[in-house]
Amino acid sequence: MKAIFLHILLLFSISFTFGQENYPKxxxxxxxxxxxxxxxxxxxxxxxxxxxxxxxxxxxxxxxxxxxxxxxxxxxxxxxxxxxxxxxxxxxxxxxxxxxxxxxxxxxxxxxxxxxxxxxxxxxxxxxxxxxxxxxxxxxxxxxxxxxxxxxxxxxxxxxxxxxxxxxxxxxxxxxxxxxxxxxxxxxxxxxxxxxxxxxxxxxxxxxxxxxxxxxxxxxxxxxxxxxxxxxxxxxxxxxxxxxxxxxxxxxxxxxxxxxxxxxxxxxxxxxxxxxxxxxxxxxxxxxxxxxxxxxxxxxxxxxxxxxxxxxxxxxxxxxxxxxxxxxxxxxxxxxxxxxxxxxxxxxxxxxxxxxxxxxxxxxxxxxxxxxxxxxxxxxxxxxxxxxYKYPALLPTMPWIDGTVPLPPQSPTIKEMPIGVTLKWEIPEKAEDGDIPTTFVIYSADKGVLPDINDPRQILKILKNGETSFVDQRTSYIETYTYLISSLDRFQNESEAVLPIYPKDQNVILPDPLNEDIIVEVNQAVLKSTWELVNSIIDNQGITMSKDLK
Missing domain, CATH: 3.20.20.80 (Glycosidases)
Known part of the structure; x- marks a missing residue:
């Protein structure tokens, strides 16, 4: 575990409507x-x-x-x-x-x-x-x-x-x-x-x-x-x-x-x-x-x-x-x-x-x-x-053949570049069944919203054949979108999604409602840990979260 500067965007507006029900992941x-x-x-x-x-x-x-x-x-x-x-x-x-x-x-x-x-x-x-x-x-x-x-x-x-x-x-x-x-x-x-x-x-x-x-x-x-x-x-x-x-x-x-x-x-x-x-x-x-x-x-x-x-x-x-x-x-x-x-x-x-x-x-x-x-x-x-088939879809899993979840992408980072926001990560170690993922899914949501990984509309890119970087040419500013990255094995089992971290030398101004920088210690920015972190911040800031989101 190491201390890093992580700026969390907290404007939640998750919707479970037509797209998610009619466009299966x-x-x-x-x-x-x-x-x-x-x-x-x-x-x-x-x-x-x-x-x-x-x-x-x-x-x-x-x-x-x-x-x-x-x-x-x-x-x-x-x-x-x-x-x-x-x-x-x-x-x-x-x-x-x-x-x-x-x-x-x-x-x-x-x-x-x-x-x-x-x-x-x-x-x-x-x-x-x-x-x-x-x-x-x-x-x-x-x-x-x-x-x-x-x-x-x-x-x-x-x-x-x-x-x-x-x-x-x-x-x-x-x-x-x-x-x-x-x-x-x-x-x-x-x-x-x-x-x-x-x-x-x-x-x-x-x-x-x-x-x-x-x-x-x-x-x-x-x-x-x-x-x-x-x-x-x-x-x-x-x-x-x-x-x-x-x-x-x-x-x-x-x-x-x-x-x-x-x-x-x-x-x-x-x-x-x-x-x-x-x-x-x-x-x-x-x-x-x-x-x-x-x-x-x-x-x-x-x-x-x-x-x-x-x-x-x-x-x-x-x-x-x-x-x-x-x-x-x-x-x-x-x-x-x-x-x-x-x-x-x-x-x-x-x-x-x-x-x-x-x-x-x-x-x-x-x-x-x-x-x-x-x-x-x-x-x-x-x-x-x-x-x-407007949105991409992962293949259904067959847990009776292989139900082991791969490890998430390692050391994910995000950085502003003139050509666009650049995401990089490393291929993780073998999972319990010996699989090493070579496919990665990048999810993207608008400013201030954590992507909903169950909504295929928020799949920005599926990278195959061991690719470990992606440039989002839609923007050159980190604040425009929020990203999560997951691993897929050959049987389309999906890892936990991870939040790419900002390098220490990257200065980002946190938007309202927090109005201040927050220094957080996380473990590889795994999504599970991120949600625990988000809940803690919400409680400290006095923000009310709906029962649906809880």
Missing amino acids: REFRGVWVATLNAIDWPFSEKDSAEQQRRDFISLLNFHQKRGANALIVQVRSSADVIYPSNIEPWALSISGQQGMPPKPFYDPLKFMIEEAHKRGMEFHAWVNPFRAVTNTQYVKVCNDHISKTHPEWMLKYHNLKILNPGIPEVHQYVNSVIEELISNYNIDALHFDDYFYPYPDHGEIKGDRATWRKYRTDNESIRDWRRSNINTFIEGVHQLILDKRPSLKFGVSPYGVWRNEREDYDGSPTRSGYTSYDHLYADVRLWLQNGWIDYVAPQLYQSTKHKNIPFKKLLDWWGENTFGKHLYAGHAVYRVDRSLERGWQDKTEMPDQLYAARDNQAVEGSILYNSTAVWNNQGGIGDTLKTF
Whole structure:
């Protein structure tokens, strides 16, 4: 502890009104980026490596300006990948020919992750675990593709081929692909979509009956057996993550309806022709209940006016069935102004969905499908996001993975400079879990007011990648604003906020109502200590503070 000159500004006018309630400080703001058939990226399968890099940076910058803080990028769409692998071939979208690397050579996934992290955005690696060939009539697979090296593992359905989830060796194979991915790349999450068993668009799947008879347990029905296969797979991936990278998030984006209430007492008030449980054999509710996944992002792709699957009722059902894990609403931006469904012709449909998700206490954020629809401002969505995501947001925390709070910035100082008010600090020591924060949040409030760190409107800047200084060019006078600085670890756990101190040689005149300089001894100007100090000064000066502030 050391004696320092600290001049406290004490004009309190904290307000808990519209902005704080409607602009949450923490919110997941994701965008799906599909690479299959170059839907979202690359912009063309014929693009050079340099063009791919330029376009991805443009895509990142575009979404960042519209408030996104996470990208969910498809890295394995059809048993082929967008990174160098010892197990699977290069994806068709990277070079225009499956099995061929980009030219000139580079590692797209490594590049993407680094660029996303530079901007403080999470990178979720989207994997299709079982899909092998999307269309056997048109897709030309390379010789080392799994459909050729292990044709006995293929389950054929119409023009689709999938890896048969009922074969134990298939689970081992897919797990080896996932292990390679999570071991070699600094991704923030592993993400699966809704493709497990195929959608029954062409009748009941029949090609796995021999496998069922071989591997079923006792008198297990083929439907229960299929569900058991997917349950076993998801539990196995969960355990793999715990063994190899316990800090990695694991999320799934299933078809929006788990089960209808007419089939199951626990089901949703919907009348969907498909359900995740009965037709894709994905018991997502069980996965949440057992803690096998960390978040669910159901594809709520019908409008609020849909007769059988209304958006809001289904969203409410998911909110009641998260079992303590995160829920992100999946929005069908690509259907705005395109779908024949009447509700999607309404210009207010997507804003209504976004606000409904934000107003639901159980929902931690939204993910938009797809990047191209947002890029093209389809239905005005890009303009909507500028307002909806007007203020920055930190990502929601997952305390069951990491709930340890980092240490606050060390030795924070504030100084007047001709170029603006300069804030500096040092990176703190490791926290109890060994994390060293490399992201810092600067809060700012008008003269005489301590910033409210729960109000995202008062976030002045989020500094990434270990930056330890900031110049507020709005003013060159210390008295204009009051600042607080906090640390964030990788899981967005936030430290106590600290008040930067004035150097001893800086003379600052304290404004009314104190009318005198106050010399105070504090410990690193931690916010908790500052509030204790403020209360003491208020009592000594005879100032009355409202009960709300107390």
